[in-house]
Amino acid sequence: MQRSTLKAWFLVHKWTSLVCTLFLLLLCVTGLPLVFWEEISHLTGAEAEVAPAPPGMQAANVDDLVTKALAQYPGDVPLFFGWDDHSPSVYVNTGARPDTPPPEMHTAVMHQYTGEVLPVAQFNEGVMYFLYRLHTDVFVGLPGMLFLGAMALLFAVAIVSGLVLYGPFMRKLSFGTLRTGRSRRLAWLDLHNVLGIVTLGWAFVVGITGAINTLAQPLEQAWQSEQLGEFARRYEGRPRPERLASLDAAIATARAAEPGMTPAFVSFPGTGYSGDHHYGVFMHGDTPLTERLYRPVLIDAETGELTARPQLPGYMTTLLLSQPLHFGDYGGLPLKFLWALLDLLTIAVLVSGLYLWFKRGSTDTRIAEIERSGLPENGLAHARNAGAAS
Template sequence: MQRTTLKAWFLVHKWTSLVCTVFLLLLCLTGLPLVFGEEIAHLDEPEVAAAPADAVPRDLDAQVRTALAQYPGDVPLFVGWDPDAPTVYVNTGARPDTPPQQMHTALLHAVSGEVLPAAQFNQGVMYFLYRLHTDLFLGLPGMSFMGAMGLLFAAAIVSGLVLYGPFMRRQRFGTLRTGRSRRLAWLDLHNVLGVVTLGWALVVGVTGAINTIAKPLEQAWQSEQLGEFAARYAGKPRPTTLAPLQAAVATARHAAPGMRPAFVSFPGTGYSGDHHYGVFMQGNTPLTERLYRPVLIDAQTGALTAQPQLPGYMSVLLLSQPLHFGDYGKLPLKILWALLDLLTIAVLVTGLYLWFKRGSTEARVSELERAAQTEAAP
């Protein structure tokens, strides 16, 4: 590699790394417990015995009435099912467009309707870590900033691989030159750990950047596809008397055989317009359970309106969200994600050490040239 090219790649790697390192340390540290977020959440949930196979689930409309009794004055927003326990959750709020941070959650036994202890959206350490990880408590601007840091991280990974490539051709993989200087040993450790975590870090960085634009993508989908159906109801007020929810879900099940309902959005929440229930169906495999298929049910008549297909960008978003936290292979994959997260923290720490012990740019480039020219030990 020519010296000018090597210097250019070195500068790209140096500055992209420096700009994003502190924030990446924050993301790695907060992301570590979030990988096990589902398992941690279950620790605070009550033990619910599995329902008999022939048990008849309680009527969903009765479940909603029970939830609203817990929060007088609220309106129903979402109803969903836990695939791993016989429970139903109902989200309520003061108005149909209540943001998640202000929603209330009621957790009910799917058969008996017993009210169970439920964690709320805006409480607890995990909520604090999640907001810190996703948007720094700044909303969309903070989320966009974190997305930019993710893209800089991807650039740092690619430029680091380019710089390490010539060295790898001359040295055995995993070489640590401990007999010469401490800084050189740290450089080798930084390079080796970087290569080991390269694929994972690139996947997590890119999916994280994609997830930061989730809100704009959802809004685009709502305006494009849901707006088409909402236009048919132009000028009509939002219905005040709704068709039975139980019947609406049954209609959606019939319209999407082989799938199960994941959650239902009520009119006005933004997920199904002002005149529809949105029954979001999911498959039964680790992949298809992430690709929701919405079924729109007229909230006043209970009739099937449409089954709009999710656009490609929404499918990419839905697949990237669980991939970011290793949520495809259950606990074994999450443990692997956690180990790689720890290794990435080591990469960032060694990179900071190398920067504090830095020399001039010319000296660093010369060092890279010498490293690339050193013959492998026999």
């Protein structure tokens, strides 16, 4: 690789890494407990144990469950109704108005068969929710999401530029070499090299899926405008219905329309997911992949009749698949432990990169030393100073 090309890639890697490192550390540290959100909720009692369904007992009427949830929060309106795929429990989100944002919602969790209201903490309260907001939008909403998405993209550029530089910088050393007997900085550099290349593929995937996830709100709004807008125009000028048809019957209609799928959640009119005049019954499959891919069934909320079964566009499918891939929650506890280990190794890469930056020398000196002596330097490091090694 020519000196000018080497220096260009070096500078790209250095500055993209430096700009995003502190924010990536924030994301890695907050993301670690989020991988185990469900398990932590069980251990802390934030998520109640749900008794198995009594043998032969039919599930409770959904309309009765919604009524019971509304009784918990007088004055609220129903927003979402959903099922837990791993226990016989359901949840109802309510709010003061149909467009209530998630931080202001109330949640009632009930046994799907007995109708018992379960003593669980609100999803938008507590330490885990604090970490979730810090991880996703640093408490400033969409601008925070987009900013963190930009940092994730810079991280991806840093990874690619580091991979380009890795070959020339490591050509004279065996993979995994740690030179501990020469200088502290050189030992840190070798450790940074090894951990960086080991976690490279995972870090790139998590960085890209994280960037995609930050676009969730704009993508959902685009889908609502593109597809739901078509159905909303049919009801233009008509007020939102005050008396709603049976939700239980609407769900039965959706099940009949998609017999190979089961309902995941239902959106009520006005929430943005199904327009102002429809229930949106979002169906999904029962495999680790298909349970993430929703098929909306729109039911007229006034008449209970099936209106449409719109296909999700490709960008929404990409979003839905990137979410579980980002947190590693589609393969059970073993995959979560793997995600956690890789997260810790990535934290080590970032910390070692900062150390190398503070112990840096000039760029020209470092590149000249690499070219002259053939000593390996890692493109994944934030600072290179082979000349400092003695």
